[in-house]
Amino acid sequence: MSSLVSRRRRALDYWPGFVDALSALLMVLVFLLLVFTIGQFALSDALSGRDKALAQLNAELAELARVLSMEREAKLRAETQASELSVSLSSTSAERDQLSLDLGSTKATLDETAQALDENQAELAKISADLRALSELKAQLEAEIASRLAQLEEKEAALSSEKEVSAKTQAQVELLNRQLLALREQLAELSSALDLARAQSKAKDVQIADLGKELNRALAEKVNELQRYRSNFFGRLREVLGDRDDIQIVGDRFIVSSELLFASASDELTIAARPQLDKLAQTLRELTAEIPSEIDWVLRIDGHTDRRPISTPRFPSNWELSSARAIAIVKYLVAAGIPPQRLAANGFAQHRPLDSGSSEAAFAVNRRIEIQLTNR
Numbered sequence: 001m002s003s004l005v006s007r008r009r010r011a012l013d014y015w016p017g018f019v020d021a022l023s024a025l026l027m028v029l030v031f032l033l034l035v036f037t038i039g040q041f042a043l044s045d046a047l048s049g050r051d052k053a054l055a056q057l058n059a060e061l062a063e064l065a066r067v068l069s070m071e072r073e074a075k076l077r078a079e080t081q082a083s084e085l086s087v088s089l090s091s092t093s094a095e096r097d098q099l100s101l102d103l104g105s106t107k108a109t110l111d112e113t114a115q116a117l118d119e120n121q122a123e124l125a126k127i128s129a130d131l132r133a134l135s136e137l138k139a140q141l142e143a144e145i146a147s148r149l150a151q152l153e154e155k156e157a158a159l160s161s162e163k164e165v166s167a168k169t170q171a172q173v174e175l176l177n178r179q180l181l182a183l184r185e186q187l188a189e190l191s192s193a194l195d196l197a198r199a200q201s202k203a204k205d206v207q208i209a210d211l212g213k214e215l216n217r218a219l220a221e222k223v224n225e226l227q228r229y230r231s232n233f234f235g236r237l238r239e240v241l242g243d244r245d246d247i248q249i250v251g252d253r254f255i256v257s258s259e260l261l262f263a264s265a266s267d268e269l270t271i272a273a274r275p276q277l278d279k280l281a282q283t284l285r286e287l288t289a290e291i292p293s294e295i296d297w298v299l300r301i302d303g304h305t306d307r308r309p310i311s312t313p314r315f316p317s318n319w320e321l322s323s324a325r326a327i328a329i330v331k332y333l334v335a336a337g338i339p340p341q342r343l344a345a346n347g348f349a350q351h352r353p354l355d356s357g358s359s360e361a362a363f364a365v366n367r368r369i370e371i372q373l374t375n376r
Helices: 002-012 014-162 167-241 273-290 318-335 360-366
Strands: 247-250 253-257 297-304 343-347 368-375
Touching: 014 167, 273 318, 297 318, 318 343, 318 368
Parallel strands: 297 343
Antiparallel strands: 247 253, 253 368, 297 368
């Protein structure tokens, strides 16, 4: 009996182990399901992030494609503009070459006109001398005719008073009549020659007037061409220097405040002035290559001061100060490669003010450097 009970107890002891095994298995299954769920969530989240990243990449790719298309269109427009600019540059170069040829032809015509004018003036002087000689000869002939007429009248009076005319006297009278007729014919020829000379002189005067007009027209064309280059020069200078209150263009002059270039009572260029003068020199070098050599131009540098006097060992008066400042700029431009024969320095001291007032503002306006592109 006791053995039977013992066997039943051993049989009943399997169930707790089996239950524990089932519990462990269930926990494992739950853990696996939990891991699977977490993995599914992580995978879903990764897939969602990948889709978002893919959509973002697609959007960026579309934007890059749009930018590339715009860049291609801009490049095409730039190539078209470059082609148009190349054609325009070729046309401008051809026009400049044609202008140079026309200018050379105009100069040759001008030289021929001047030579013809000199020849006409010499011929006119010769005709004038001939006219004076003819006038003197006419006066002499008229005096001789008057003298012969007086002699003839005297002899006729003597013959009529004597009432007896000899053959000799008649021959003399006939001779005097023939001489008188010859003198009258000669006088008529001289009058015709004098009228012809006057007509030629008048024609020469008209021709000289025409030549003078043509010369003035050619000179005006030269001045107009120089005016075009002057406008181009000032336009380029305004571009490189910028829109500044202390630099301005008045008429055909470029006005720069002295404070921008020099210290007070000094002709030494400041450090700040050198970049501005370098820009001026660069613009002038470019313009020098464009202006035909037939145009005799010069760049004037004029120095001006205010009316307050200066007296130092170096500058006894404002004349020396204004001239020294203009010369300092000219020397700097020559060192920068500008031909010295194209530069001129002038000093005007305080005698050409822009503002006649006595304020500091008026003095500052009058202290200036003027730059002018003009003909020699």
